[in-house]
Amino acid sequence: MGQRSLDTLRDELRSFATARDWEQFHTPKNLAMALIVEAAELVEHFQWLTPEQSRQLDEPKLEQVRQECADILIYLTRLADVLGVDLLDAAYAKMAINAVKYPVEQARGNAAKAART
Amino acid sequence: MGQRSLDTLRDELRSFATARDWEQFHTPKNLAMALIVEAAELVEHFQWLTPEQSRQLDEPKLEQVRQECADILIYLTRLADVLGVDLLDAAYAKMAINAVKYPVEQARGNAAKAART
Amino acid sequence: MGQRSLDTLRDELRSFATARDWEQFHTPKNLAMALIVEAAELVEHFQWLTPEQSRQLDEPKLEQVRQECADILIYLTRLADVLGVDLLDAAYAKMAINAVKYPVEQARGNAAKAART
Amino acid sequence: MGQRSLDTLRDELRSFATARDWEQFHTPKNLAMALIVEAAELVEHFQWLTPEQSRQLDEPKLEQVRQECADILIYLTRLADVLGVDLLDAAYAKMAINAVKYPVEQARGNAAKAART
Numbered sequence: 292m293g294q295r296s297l298d299t300l301r302d303e304l305r306s307f308a309t310a311r312d313w314e315q316f317h318t319p320k321n322l323a324m325a326l327i328v329e330a331a332e333l334v335e336h337f338q339w340l341t342p343e344q345s346r347q348l349d350e351p352k353l354e355q356v357r358q359e360c361a362d363i364l365i366y367l368t369r370l371a372d373v374l375g376v377d378l379l380d381a382a383y384a385k386m387a388i389n390a391v392k393y394p395v396e397q398a399r400g401n402a403a404k405a406a407r408t
Numbered sequence: 409m410g411q412r413s414l415d416t417l418r419d420e421l422r423s424f425a426t427a428r429d430w431e432q433f434h435t436p437k438n439l440a441m442a443l444i445v446e447a448a449e450l451v452e453h454f455q456w457l458t459p460e461q462s463r464q465l466d467e468p469k470l471e472q473v474r475q476e477c478a479d480i481l482i483y484l485t486r487l488a489d490v491l492g493v494d495l496l497d498a499a500y501a502k503m504a505i506n507a508v509k510y511p512v513e514q515a516r517g518n519a520a521k522a523a524r525t
Numbered sequence: 526m527g528q529r530s531l532d533t534l535r536d537e538l539r540s541f542a543t544a545r546d547w548e549q550f551h552t553p554k555n556l557a558m559a560l561i562v563e564a565a566e567l568v569e570h571f572q573w574l575t576p577e578q579s580r581q582l583d584e585p586k587l588e589q590v591r592q593e594c595a596d597i598l599i600y601l602t603r604l605a606d607v608l609g610v611d612l613l614d615a616a617y618a619k620m621a622i623n624a625v626k627y628p629v630e631q632a633r634g635n636a637a638k639a640a641r642t
Numbered sequence: 643m644g645q646r647s648l649d650t651l652r653d654e655l656r657s658f659a660t661a662r663d664w665e666q667f668h669t670p671k672n673l674a675m676a677l678i679v680e681a682a683e684l685v686e687h688f689q690w691l692t693p694e695q696s697r698q699l700d701e702p703k704l705e706q707v708r709q710e711c712a713d714i715l716i717y718l719t720r721l722a723d724v725l726g727v728d729l730l731d732a733a734y735a736k737m738a739i740n741a742v743k744y745p746v747e748q749a750r751g752n753a754a755k756a757a758r759t
Binding site for chain 3: 646647648651654655658661662663664666667669670671672674675677678681682684685687688691693694696697699704707708709711712713714715716718719721722724725727729730731732733734735736737739740741744746749750753754756757
């Protein structure tokens with residue numbers, strides 16, 4: 292088996308959709324809706340948990356959460372493909388923006404203050 | 409520069425959070441919330457567009473959408489790291505499930521029917 | 526039976542939660558999560574539909590959508606109660622803001638332009 | 643001023659949309675998207691807060707949250723109007739279902755168990 296990457300995932304998802312005549316449904320609008328629905332299925336697993344409980348999922352629950360994460364990545368990758376967006380490039384570009392927006396020292400100070408509130 | 413991948417992104421995000429003392433806020437519960445907020449910022453760009461308009465974003469709009477996609481990937485990667493989930497493995501495992509759930513011929517038939525409604 | 530209103534709904538939901546010892550779970554944070562999960566279940570019904578199809582739900586589908594609307598109103602009412610927010614007052618106050626933000630003539634012009642795009 | 647209720651809110655929102663030629667954009671699909679975007683703006687206020695902090699918003703924050711609650715009620719009311727759904731009837735019908743689904747004694751037992759985890 293070849294090396295798995297976001298690029299191979301994108302290509303396989305494209306073939307998967309084409310084979311099923313699903314391109315007609317895969318508008319960016321619809322894919323964004325599908326993505327947020329999956330994000331909500333993820334949120335649902337955590338809605339009544341304390342912060343601590345959310346760090347200690349048992350294996351059956353973790354497997355469900357893993358599948359929700361997969362669904363989100365699948366729709367995000369498919370959306371990015373339809374839009375012609377390179378996800379890794381976009382994420383690295385955003386991290387550069389975030390590094391400027393949240394300087395280390397200032398962020399540590401704010402974190403300490405928020406934790407005391 | 410080394411090869412960029414989901415793994416390198418995960419490692420950089422972990423360092424970014426650690427340097428800022430953000431692990432205390434990065435519970436799975438909070439990260440799932442942050443992720444869906446970013447998903448909604450994506451949805452917002454499409455909410456009043458026709459399906460056709462959503463396929464033809466101009467460059468300034470596309471750049472905004474690209475950044476929302478980046479934010480989603482960033483939080484998804486961070487969440488998966490905190491949970492110990494391998495995103496690519498999870499996505500490929502889910503695709504195998506989907507291949508069984510949506511056989512090609514049946515999916516094509518359903519797509520044709522849905523399109524006629 | 527007395528007159529039904531948002532106020533009677535709020536009171537009944539409060540009693541419902543108290544009887545079940547659910548106040549401990551009903552933090553604003555958790556209720557906001559529950560609310561968005563229900564909003565996503567609503568979105569899910571529409572994600573693959575054309576705009577036209579979304580206007581013409583058959584009765585079984587409409588009943589499901591009705592229940593999602595109900596769930597959203599229930600969590601929104603419960604959240605507002607916990608926060609001490611009067612929903613109708615808040616909505617009327619927001620409409621006054623919107624009336625200033627979207628003057629009729631300008632809004633009609635923008636609508637016509639958007640429709641032509 | 644007449645009595646405010648969900649019915650008067652629905653009527654005012656309908657007039658507001660009609661005056662601005664917005665019915666063309668107010669498909670159930672689009673309104674569901676707008677609603678979840680507002681729900682996410684609500685969630686955003688709570689994403690990094692502890693459960694306790696979420697119960698103790700200061701007044702400026704509470705005013706922002708109040709406006710998000712208003713936006714959600716506005717879109718929910720508008721959506722229900724377009725679909726011909728009576729929100730209060732739907733909510734009361736759902737509460738009857740929930741009363742059967744979550745019997746008091748059993749719910750109290752589960753709550754106690756969840757709190758111990």
